[in-house]
Amino acid sequence: MNTVTDNRQGTLSDQVFWRIKEDIVTGVTPQGQKMGEAELAKHYDISRGPLREALQKLEAINLVVKAPHAGTHVVTLDAEKMREVYQMREAMEGFATRLATQVMSKNEINNLYRLLDQHEAGINDTGGKVYFQEEGDPDFHYYIFSKCGNVQLVNYLENQLYQLLRMCRHRTSRLPYRAEKALSEHRSIVDAINNRDAEFAEMLMRRHIQSSWKLVESMLSEQNQQ
Amino acid sequence: MNTVTDNRQGTLSDQVFWRIKEDIVTGVTPQGQKMGEAELAKHYDISRGPLREALQKLEAINLVVKAPHAGTHVVTLDAEKMREVYQMREAMEGFATRLATQVMSKNEINNLYRLLDQHEAGINDTGGKVYFQEEGDPDFHYYIFSKCGNVQLVNYLENQLYQLLRMCRHRTSRLPYRAEKALSEHRSIVDAINNRDAEFAEMLMRRHIQSSWKLVESMLSEQNQQ
DNA sequence: CATTGTCTTATTGTCAACAATATAACCAAA
DNA sequence: TTTGGTTATATTGTTGACAATAAGACAATG
Incomplete structure (x- = not known):
């Protein structure tokens, strides 16, 4: 089984990755949305460590873009x-x-x-x-x-x-x-x-x-x- | 400029990602090699946080494979x-x-x-x-x-x-x-x-x-x- | 002797505090 | 009023300690 297609269980970073991915892909999280780490970590009730890993996985599949020291945003599909x-x-x-x-x-x-x-x-x-x-x-x-x-x-x-x-x-x-x-x-x-x-x-x-x-x-x- | 092709500066995780990538791609690090986090972190003189991020980036471009709770290995190209x-x-x-x-x-x-x-x-x-x-x-x-x-x-x-x-x-x-x-x-x-x-x-x-x-x-x- | 179950240990996953950086708010000078 | 530089603040990057997990050692039992 595949960690992108289906991962509602496993490590925290995988679980949160899956949840955020679904929210982005289904439009719950709007395009261009700022993904503040502290805010998201609080929302999903995990620490910033695994959350950053989740964001990195999202970046790897081009759903978010990260700018060093500036933060990550949901990709905007023009x-x-x-x-x-x-x-x-x-x-x-x-x-x-x-x-x-x-x-x-x-x-x-x-x-x-x-x-x-x-x-x-x-x-x-x-x-x-x-x-x-x-x-x-x-x-x-x-x-x-x-x-x-x-x-x-x-x-x-x-x-x-x-x-x-x-x-x-x-x-x-x-x-x-x-x-x-x-x-x-x-x-x-x-x-x-x-x-x-x-x-x-x-x-x-x-x-x-x-x-x-x-x-x-x-x-x-x-x-x-x- | 691109973070995969050239990143000898920037965040620690980017720098170390680039160095490990070069070592893998040029064969300095042999295929199948176990990539222990503690050992690598010590070798590159950084903490395990950015090192894990570097490993994750390597996984995203298929140079290493990670197994949950078991560790990451350099990919073996058969x-x-x-x-x-x-x-x-x-x-x-x-x-x-x-x-x-x-x-x-x-x-x-x-x-x-x-x-x-x-x-x-x-x-x-x-x-x-x-x-x-x-x-x-x-x-x-x-x-x-x-x-x-x-x-x-x-x-x-x-x-x-x-x-x-x-x-x-x-x-x-x-x-x-x-x-x-x-x-x-x-x-x-x-x-x-x-x-x-x-x-x-x-x-x-x-x-x-x-x-x-x-x-x-x-x-x-x-x-x-x- | 093989096998199973427990325990130890090494490794990964997670957390919270600290450091570094970029954005913006603000003030001063032209 | 605008522009330039300076400082404040919020956010990201990094660290070391702690928790959870899995692989291996070892002993007990058949």
Whole structure:
């Protein structure tokens, strides 16, 4: 189990790291917020030692930025930074998809198809679309890139990029998300994987990510005009 | 200036981080070495607080691995990990080259040509080939990917991947490096950039990295047979 | 002799006080 | 009024002591 993805227990610094991370990623702690050590330590009822370690871990995954002797602030995701995050994601997750296509077992591919079926079945339930957007879609992506066979790559995607991505998503919630379109793109990707067409699977994944960026981008320019 | 690439001054934890990092990357500290906190703190004449922060920074760039309550060890680069590092490098630096081709200024491209000329002029000096391998080649790669226009990508390549790469290189020093071949590949890459042929530049960069991996790989299998 | 359980010990995790630094508040001079 | 330097204060960086944990030594039992 992974200390970034799930660590509600363990050392104090890990626990507090996890709690602060969730607060940042879900928008409870606003972007640009000053993270005073004394204040936070008091709030989480720990001393400044482990709290500083927690902040350092947050810095390592780019959720906060530290300035020597000046303090640490929650990162501010402007349009340019978000563009960079999606650009990175397109390249790296596309590459991971290519690799996964080459090494996934038949059994794992069947699991993917089952996952698709579940998503399609649940999408018309009450709140099914929101659930798919917030849980199903990330699950799908995670399942694929976690099978790419490159630990370095998986760690980077899971611990760094996807945390920033969740932040982007929250900053642009209420976007005109079309779950049906995303789902059909998912199925095309799995079909390409099933055909062992690595190049095509990578291309489809990249386009899938591009289209979600376009959605986010249009949302951002709308916000700018207001 | 960057806290991973150059930080011989600043806070104690930064200074010691930099010193330990150099020792690990250059092989002074052997792979798998136990990093006892008390011992290290005494050696660098600081207290355990900043030393722990330094170790945490090393963990963030994958040079050491920490186990809760058990201690931290220098990472051990086996053949599989090295394969992953070169695979990541091929994908990410290739992508960075593609981006750089699209946004580099004419002036920056001219700088690249000047760099090539310097390298070609110096390669026949005494120790010129070794100098090119250890300084010139990394400079060339850094100059290109630093111009890709994606801060996230540059940071990852510079602070994480290239540190591990230096470690790989040291582990396989005395490989049959052919500076002339590398240099001509460099020139081809710059030509592709100059022609604004992003796809071709990416391909050439990927092949250039592939061939250096093949060298490392053959070295590793030789070591295995002995 | 092997194995299990306890205890010791070395190491890491945590804490609270102290030192160093940067921000800002303030005053003086132009 | 503005600008420049000086001081005050709040915050971060650092330290050494204390607590908690895990690995190893050792003895007792089958």
